[in-house]
Amino acid sequence: MDSQATRLIELFNLKKRNSATNSAKIVSIISGKGGTGKSFFSLNFAFQLAKRKKKILLIDFDYNFANLHLFLNKTVTSPLSDFFKDKKTLNEMIEEYTENLDIIFGDSGFDNNVQINEEKIERTFFNLEKLADDYDFIILDSAAGGSELTLRQISFSDYNIIITLPEPTSIMDAYVMLKYCAKNELKPINTVIVNKTDSKEEGKTAFNNLNSAVTHFLSIEVKLLGSISNSDIVTKSIKSQELLSKTAPESQVITEISEIAERFIKFGQLANNNQRLISNLS
Ligand SMILES: Nc1ncnc2c1ncn2[C@@H]1O[C@H](COP(=O)(O)OP(=O)(O)OP(=O)(O)O)[C@@H](O)[C@H]1O
Ligand SMILES: [Mg+2]
Numbered sequence: 001m002d003s004q005a006t007r008l009i010e011l012f013n014l015k016k017r018n019s020a021t022n023s024a025k026i027v028s029i030i031s032g033k034g035g036t037g038k039s040f041f042s043l044n045f046a047f048q049l050a051k052r053k054k055k056i057l058l059i060d061f062d063y064n065f066a067n068l069h070l071f072l073n074k075t076v077t078s079p080l081s082d083f084f085k086d087k088k089t090l091n092e093m094i095e096e097y098t099e100n101l102d103i104i105f106g107d108s109g110f111d112n113n114v115q116i117n118e119e120k121i122e123r124t125f126f127n128l129e130k131l132a133d134d135y136d137f138i139i140l141d142s143a144a145g146g147s148e149l150t151l152r153q154i155s156f157s158d159y160n161i162i163i164t165l166p167e168p169t170s171i172m173d174a175y176v177m178l179k180y181c182a183k184n185e186l187k188p189i190n191t192v193i194v195n196k197t198d199s200k201e202e203g204k205t206a207f208n209n210l211n212s213a214v215t216h217f218l219s220i221e222v223k224l225l226g227s228i229s230n231s232d233i234v235t236k237s238i239k240s241q242e243l244l245s246k247t248a249p250e251s252q253v254i255t256e257i258s259e260i261a262e263r264f265i266k267f268g269q270l271a272n273n274n275q276r277l278i279s280n281l282s
Contacts, residue, residue: 026159032145049265050101060104079107080107117149121149158188164193166197196229
């Protein structure tokens, strides 16, 4: 057996073992096309989970266009690219942002000295498994689209959160991403958020349209985690490089993200219990 095949089997076993234990679940925040709000959501979602005493590691995994540091007006001293260049371990680049929330930032303008390839993605996941006991969730803010590397990443995730807009074109992009997710033999839990909606009804209708295509054509289940209103305060918070969860914790958008965080925790507990039941039975 060649070394790549051996490595894949090792990863597969590692993931199977961890899915039955209490170690951190890996959550990929993904979308079909770009600009659906993944980075804005990732940060505020991570913050809301941390506020609920979940230990979170958030990673800027959009390695070529990393920008979480810009959302928070942070100067990055240890970007993820240092790990890809074998200069540092993941552990060495973790920054504590607030209680229960650690972040590994990327750097924009990442030079092209290091080509990210599948081997580097796999190595990242091997190393993440070593950190898994310290966290409840490891959240990956991802690059848009279904490149080979993102699909590789998705194959190691326990949860995918697909962020879509309510427009039919964006729903179609989300469907294409779910089609890729459906090919994953490790069966991650696929959830959807409809962002920039004018009303809750618009979010539900958009999800129902997506869900009927998924139910009809793909052999997977997908759950709606919630919708987030379209609001100018989001853009304002990004322009002022402040975290909306801190500056406007009572705003509608943050209330919606809080509710999504609570739903996600409850949903995770349910999935965990089922997983335990299955592993006890087998
Ligand atoms: N709920 C919202 N209401 C209004 N504007 C929003 C909302 N969510 C996100 N935006 C806007 O959408 C833009 C894109 O957001 P963000 O950078 O988070 O998307 P992304 O999916 O991470 O993009 P990329 O694919 O390029 O990484 C931002 O300019 C932000 O102001
Ligand atoms: Mg982004």
